[in-house]
Amino acid sequence: MHASLIRRQLGGIVPPKIATPSLLTSGSGSSLTPLVNFYSKLPKGPASAVSGGGIKARYFSGKNASAAPLVWTILGLFTFGYTIDYQKHHKNHPH
Numbered sequence: 001m002h003a004s005l006i007r008r009q010l011g012g013i014v015p016p017k018i019a020t021p022s023l024l025t026s027g028s029g030s031s032l033t034p035l036v037n038f039y040s041k042l043p044k045g046p047a048s049a050v051s052g053g054g055i056k057a058r059y060f061s062g063k064n065a066s067a068a069p070l071v072w073t074i075l076g077l078f079t080f081g082y083t084i085d086y087q088k089h090h091k092n093h094p095h
Contacts, residue, residue, distance in 0.1 A: 055069075
């Protein structure tokens with residue numbers, strides 16, 4: 001991969017470079033205002049609960065957890081397979 005492609009993909013993950021060595025070693029407190037402004041905009045407190053999607057989060061986690069969809073899926077597959085096997089048996093072995 002090219003360096004510019006990687007840099008573009010990671011652009012949203014890596015924070016902006018606002019704390020340069022020249023700002024931090026200059027000694028003046030006013031030059032740290034961009035750094036203070038950046039950190040003051042970050043959310044404070046505990047992280048919010050992640051409401052994940054997908055089958056596991058929807059049916060097996062949370063207040064409405066149930067294994068019924070899994071049981072019905074297994075029973076449906078068994079019924080479908082049994083029906084196909086039954087039809088093939090009667091096709092090849094007439095009674």
